[in-house]
Amino acid sequence: MYVYDEYDRELIRERVAQFRGQTARFLAGKIPADVYLPLRLQNGLYIQRLAPMLRIAVPYGMLNANQLRRLAHITRHYDKGYCHITTRQNIQLNWPQLEEVPDILAELADVEMHAVQTSGNCIRNVTTDEFAGIATDEMVDPRPYCEIIRQWSTFHPEFAFLPRKFKIAVSGTAHDRAAIQFHDIGLQIVKNDADEIGFRVYVGGGLGRTPVIGTVINEFLAEHDLLTYLDAILRVYNLDGRRDNKYKARIKILVKALGRDAFAAKVEQEWEKIRDTQSLLTDKEIVRAKSFFTSPEYEIFDDTEEYAQLNSLRKDHPAFSQWLDHNIARHRVPGYRAVILNLKPTGVAPGDLTSEQLDQIADISEKFSFAEVRTTHKQNIVLADVKVNQLYTLWQELEQLNLTTPTVGLLSDVICCPGGDFCSLANAKSIPVAEAIQREFDQLDYLYDLGGIELNISGCMNACGHHHIGNIGILGVDKKGQEFYQIQLGGDSSENAALGQVLGPAFSRDEVVGVIQQICNVYIENREHGESFIDTYRRIGIAKFKERVYAKAH
Amino acid sequence: MQKLIKNGDITENYWDIISDEQAIEIAQLKNALVPLDLWIKNEAQLLNNGKVGIWVPGDTAFDSLPESVFQAAIIAISFPAFADGRGFSLARQIREHKDFSGDIRAIGAFVPDQLYYLTRCGFSSFVLDDVDDSSINECLNAFSNSYQAAVDEPRPLFRRRN
């Protein structure tokens, strides 16, 4: 993973000092609240329903054991003993004290972490595939480019007061696991006929109030042109994005208003003026960035042999066998697997981790996976490099921590925003809905029969729970002061990007579980030859689901 | 009294900002920032006058600026609200696309905590209402280095790292 040099360290230290000064001046009444607002937001600090919330950046989801331990300490000492993993792979603290936030940031800086630009109308933390570097289908590791973008965007003087927030994602595989078409800028790494690396550039994707799938404005942007081109896009957006209405301020609205061609032409025109500046990437810098994401010292194994040994354990340990089938991902190196720690056991808010678990995961990562973990957009944790011959021992240890629920990627592996329990913007609670679904769908055999289904819940149309791109999406809405839930079907975050369609009128919380059950029934009755939920939906359409659900409910 | 911050010094601001409607005696103008229309109409005379600059609203499109603007000694950019970041891009365009070497002055609703970023984008002087002198330096020098290129340092850190 990326390691700070003295420049990075100095910049982050100076940032902590700057925010300490700003907070002191705010508390002394020398900075008005409306001016302090964007300053604190750009340091990750929200004021929430019950307390401030601090969002800590986890660049491309990577954390080492040291950082995990520091997070454990911070949650214990400054918070209530737990934290939350977000759908953008960041980590949130729900109960920090405003006065202590500069101290928390200083603690983070010690372990090369920060909360820079995790909120506010600026360029946010860049995201990518949680399996980067180990995926079997990877063309090019996206992380060096993410790091180059992270440095470029950090304290970018021109783009700290954009019309609205700005999110960038990068994918290095054709099968997109980073939902790049739902970002303000999505970068798909591609190669041209000469085998040179470049980027297919999508702009104007996004969720929220007006969900939009991104548009391609450049089929092949040469590798070295990355930063100048990003500068040009951001400049056009900064200058021409709407500032009169916050709901129309994202770049997607500008791209729609101008049309793809006119927008692309504007970017091109600005880019022509700046493309030959010193921001043109150098080979040296690309090599430097790549040097941080090299392979660890893998041992050499015969995969078939190693795995055969494991198979022999299955008979006596059915729970282990289930875990092996569902919580493990393939690895490009023989004899290794990635292991997903499931943070969705029933009764725990999806994505929450306690201080103890953070410490224990740190220990486990040292023992089993080169002392590193990754957070995922599905709000789980990945141990990326586990030897096949250690999987059984690892499973036993994870069992103690309640991190082995064998349901990764299934209906109960719910993506869920903090919702009305924490968030002041919420229309409805989301955590109790997730829990009700997990309680109802607790039969493993049934879940396995249903197969892969993404179920995403957001407490309001800001869509932090990505409900538009869940195969089943649940959105909290307010009906005359009452919490209701709208259901959408058919969303897809992959390269087959699709937005969910609204099923019909919203339901009360008590009705939701029954409706999900009916949706599953329609799927099971209609699927053909092991077809997945999303494929069945695509084939039969929404009408059948509608008929069933509303015939019975009303 | 408003303050003018320039080259790290804080002095009284003695520059008037002439509004669009204000009736003025062109020949008498001194230490004044005039709106674009007035400048265009009286360019020759104002250039002669010396102590006159121009001011534009922060949402002015760079391409709409006539060449004569870049002859002025001062171009002031007025921020309608501190959170309206268009002025940052406009200043960079003026510096980088036109090699403008005069003074670019921030006026209007920006705040001291933006001074560092403003400077990086090419602003060279700032007019502020009540300033807390003690924090100005802190704001101007928030960081000792930067990752990305801007007007103050056209080489990104990756071209300067050893």
Ligand code: SF4
């Ligand atoms: S989706 Fe709405 S309720 Fe949920 S975290 Fe985001 S803003 Fe809050």
